Amino acid sequence: MKAVVLAAGQGTRMRPLSESVPKPMLPVADRPLAAHTVDAAIEAGADEIVLVIGYEAETVRDYFGPEYRGVPVSYAVQERQAGTADAVNAARDHLEGPFAVLNGDNLYDPAAIDRLFDACPAICAIEVAEPSNYGVLSTEGGPDGPVTGIIEKPDEPPTNLANAGAYAFPAEARQWLEVPASERGEHEITDVVARVIEEFDMTPVTLERWLDVGRPWELLEANEWKLATLERRIDGDVSEDAHLEGDVVVEAGATIEPGVVIEGPALIREGAEVGPNAYVRGATLIGRDAEIGHAVEVKNSVVSPGTSVSHLSYVGDSVLGRNVNVGAGTNVANLRHDDADIRFTVKGERVSTGRRKFGVVAGDGVKTGINTSLTPGLKLEGGATTRPGEAVERDR
Ligand code: TTP
Incomplete structure (x- = not known):
């Protein structure tokens, strides 16, 4: 399966650290943040990595090169950071067959990405105490049942399962990447997920641990991990x-x-x-x-x-x-x-x-x-x- 890793964002919440070094290239232990995601995808058996780049693109390209750990890497440039669905859409020409999408600024347990690939169509989820701050999944018949919906930052969350930004999509999803802009003016991947849920049974893959690295203290937490x-x-x-x-x-x-x-x-x-x-x-x-x-x-x-x-x-x-x-x-x-x-x-x-x-x-x-x-x-x-x-x- 090809894995699309999103690494085009400006990382505005990470400033000033992201001013000269793009967020995906900030140091987390012995490698850049995004390399942890790429490594997890490779360990799960990805046969090609497609990196979506934009902000400070050359730094990302220089690090991963045309081949990384024996796996071919290709690049899709997102000219304007218009949202996560727009980012995947920038990689559209690279896609055929089922494909995975992973946020380049999220940390996962590599074994979880393996389970995600095996369960395609599937989405990673994490149980959180305050789901209202996240995209929340609804499921049928308990937390392991198929996903029936996804809703952004709901006042009354249907479950405490938060979207953890990792997806294994069926080949058909390639046709559904052009979604209208959301209220905050971005083309969001949750709208692509919503379409996949309408047509397919999407399995929730529950994570034990996950970290969305958006702000400086989360970079510290990423290093602690x-x-x-x-x-x-x-x-x-x-x-x-x-x-x-x-x-x-x-x-x-x-x-x-x-x-x-x-x-x-x-x-x-x-x-x-x-x-x-x-x-x-x-x-x-x-x-x-x-x-x-x-x-x-x-x-x-x-x-x-x-x-x-x-x-x-x-x-x-x-x-x-x-x-x-x-x-x-x-x-x-x-x-x-x-x-x-x-x-x-x-x-x-x-x-x-x-x-x-x-x-x-x-x-x-x-x-x-x-x-x-x-x-x-x-x-x-x-x-x-x-x-x-x-x-x-x-x-x-
Ligand atoms: P975000 O964390 O929402 O965006 P960001 O990384 O630019 O950070 P900030 O909000 O602080 O400015 O993005 C989630 C992931 O998606 C992250 O890996 C970056 C990526 N992304 C893109 O590749 N293109 C985009 O247009 C957007 C919005 C995000």
Whole structure:
């Protein structure tokens, strides 16, 4: 079966991280976000991957190339991001026979994609506590029965089964990709699903775990998930005076200096340097050529390639973009005194992250002055700077 992977979106809710790197290419453990989806499709037996690209298309194309893990990859360009059905329609000329469609920014358990392919026509579903925020499936005779309907963000959800953005469509669906625009002005794949349900029995494939990675703290959650699946592997240059505990991966070309303590799960990528005397813990990704220096503590964070936290700093529950420079003595606060969930600005609105602990999100090239303190849920746009000794409480 061919698998169409949607990776053309602008990722506006992921800003500033998606400004230079398209969301599907943001790092999740040892590979870009969309590669987890593509890998799951390949493991489930996809014989061709069709990537729908648009925003920052070349970065995606450069990574996957014409063949990826022995499977041919073709590309369909969606000129304007006019919705998920429009995205699949852009790939229409690549399709014949039954085909799968997967969101390139969703994380799945690979075994679930295997079940999806086997059950075609089928749709992945996940039980959620608050279905009103999702596309909700109705089924006949319990959660395993055939899907009888799909409705977007209903006030009175018929079930608690949310659409998890993965579909195995019969060949006929290729004819039904041109759907009218929805109320929010997008051509939505749920309207294609609704048509398939009218003509076919669609099986719900229930997932144990699923993550829609749309906002910066979900990138952190994606890393928490996938870093925990790595197994200890030490290929880099590790001082005998360093202490590495649990599932720590140090890639070839990475250096761990004396006095460093790393508690897994953690991944230290090629070219990164940690220490001396640094403490890395929680689920932490230290990207390629990043530098974590003397007396720095990094906890449960994503540090992107080329970023430097050189001395005497604390970074917790945070995402640092590329080539950020954290000045000495910079401290990130990741917990409120009233223990309330941390809020973050998404498209101009303050929203709850649902997390008690969340630090900061820094876009590419941010520089903090020495002894900067940063409050929880702060967003620093690409290139932003702070003054020495500044306490930063508002996004900038
Ligand atoms: P969304 O998360 O709805 O869109 P997005 O990724 O652009 O993010 P944001 O809302 O923050 O701007 O998209 C779901 C998936 O579909 C995702 O993998 C991107 C893809 N997509 C396209 O390929 N083309 C499109 O026109 C749209 C809207 C989404």
